[in-house]
Amino acid sequence: MAKAWTGSRIDLHIDVAAASPAKRRAALEAALREAIREGSLRPGVPLPSSRGLADQLGLSRGTVTSAYGQLIGEGFLTSRPGSGTAVADVRDPKPPAAPPHRYAPVPPRHDLRPGSPDLAAFPLRGWTAATRRVLAAARPELFGAGDPQGRHELRAALADYLGRTRGVRTSADRIVVTSGYHQNVRLVARVLKARGSTKAAWEDPGHHFFRGVAVDAGLDVRPLPVDALGAQVDRLTDEAAVFVTAAHQYPTGVPLDAARRRALVDWAHRRDSLIVEDDYDGEFRYDRRPVGALQAVASCEVLYSGSVSKTLGPGLRLGWLALPSRLVESFMEAKLESEPFTEGLHQAVLADFLASHAYDRHIRAARLRYARRRERLIRLLAEFPSLTVHGVPAGLHVAVSLPAEGPGEREVMAAAAERGLGVRGMAELYQDPGSAQEGLIIGHAAPSERAYPAALFALAGTLREAGVA
Numbered sequence: 001m002a003k004a005w006t007g008s009r010i011d012l013h014i015d016v017a018a019a020s021p022a023k024r025r026a027a028l029e030a031a032l033r034e035a036i037r038e039g040s041l042r043p044g045v046p047l048p049s050s051r052g053l054a055d056q057l058g059l060s061r062g063t064v065t066s067a068y069g070q071l072i073g074e075g076f077l078t079s080r081p082g083s084g085t086a087v088a089d090v091r092d093p094k095p096p097a098a099p100p101h102r103y104a105p106v107p108p109r110h111d112l113r114p115g116s117p118d119l120a121a122f123p124l125r126g127w128t129a130a131t132r133r134v135l136a137a138a139r140p141e142l143f144g145a146g147d148p149q150g151r152h153e154l155r156a157a158l159a160d161y162l163g164r165t166r167g168v169r170t171s172a173d174r175i176v177v178t179s180g181y182h183q184n185v186r187l188v189a190r191v192l193k194a195r196g197s198t199k200a201a202w203e204d205p206g207h208h209f210f211r212g213v214a215v216d217a218g219l220d221v222r223p224l225p226v227d228a229l230g231a232q233v234d235r236l237t238d239e240a241a242v243f244v245t246a247a248h249q250y251p252t253g254v255p256l257d258a259a260r261r262r263a264l265v266d267w268a269h270r271r272d273s274l275i276v277e278d279d280y281d282g283e284f285r286y287d288r289r290p291v292g293a294l295q296a297v298a299s300c301e302v303l304y305s306g307s308v309s310k311t312l313g314p315g316l317r318l319g320w321l322a323l324p325s326r327l328v329e330s331f332m333e334a335k336l337e338s339e340p341f342t343e344g345l346h347q348a349v350l351a352d353f354l355a356s357h358a359y360d361r362h363i364r365a366a367r368l369r370y371a372r373r374r375e376r377l378i379r380l381l382a383e384f385p386s387l388t389v390h391g392v393p394a395g396l397h398v399a400v401s402l403p404a405e406g407p408g409e410r411e412v413m414a415a416a417a418e419r420g421l422g423v424r425g426m427a428e429l430y431q432d433p434g435s436a437q438e439g440l441i442i443g444h445a446a447p448s449e450r451a452y453p454a455a456l457f458a459l460a461g462t463l464r465e466a467g468v469a
């Protein structure tokens, strides 16, 4: 059988002999498409008649005619009466690669950015065992869209876990399972709009990314300044909601002072405003003085938000809201209108993982590991006495501010980039540039155990090279 066709003005090799008879038409189409895309068949080049090509390739004429027809339909070939079949002018034969987007995951060589836990310590064995158990017992409904409020067994397991570990007063019927804080912020925005006010306060400094989500979702976000006692709640006025990180302020790491906690709840109660408590890393407190959730003392005013992003991994996209009873219906309406469903299999696996206490065991091990890492980081930072370390021993990051004299944040960040070290600058986390402090937010969780010493070494080198005293 002929394997190649050499046209009058072109030299084109098409190998369709390797394909089984049933697949030769598809093979011919694919070969012509590829030749046109890569430019070896240029626009305007005439193709042989279907009979001629069929003879050369040892195919039936019908096979060639239908391949031509298909490619004419797709726009790769043209056919005009009297002038035969020719290559069309395919404008974009080889679409250029899309540029990498801003959040493309190209991790720095040494990753001390805040945000991610140690993914190398994901409890793979326990998660696999839980997945096996769930699948072995699966009923067909597991693969359906499911209850938009979340799987009941997960909500029940969360109510038990959050009550036990964070003092959260809730029950399965008051929890809504979501895909994490991103979705929680968007849902709060929808509910606020439905209640008639979009005024909201956001801690300053605060998580700039989530603040952006709130703004995008239509909230009128005002800065709520933060000092050494946490958010200055006496600055709240007529906002319909305030977003706080009460147990461990992001990024400064200070817990909200007890008197301010009371004042905040009083304010919300008086005004019928909502407190959104982002308890993003509440499990990780290292000095045996855990601050319970604010929701524990104000379950009517506080919308408690959490997710597995800091405990297991942000890739799972599983989170929750524990709501005051009176708001559950509004949140379900908001969820039904926007993104009703959350992936079901992982919900069932997390429910099993919680109920079997594998989650508790994982958290205990992670807490020990992160506590050790934090101590090492604090020891290293003590070698630079001009730095001020903020916050309590908790969480997965440490905030440090740079002294007024000496290198600024920009110089330190440039020296870090030079060494392939990822850290976050503090100043960009302020809404009000006038009050922005220069400093660094250093995450100690993301590297694996093996990579952590080298990351610390890179940090010390960076600080020295930048001239930090």
Ligand SMILES: Cc1ncc(COP(=O)(O)O)c(C=O)c1O
Pocket: 115, 116, 179, 180, 181, 182, 183, 207, 245, 250, 278, 280, 306, 307, 308, 309, 314, 319
């Ligand atoms: C301050 C803060 N809140 C919440 C989260 C969790 O976000 P999500 O649940 O959308 O992954 C993070 C994670 O990085 C965080 O840093």
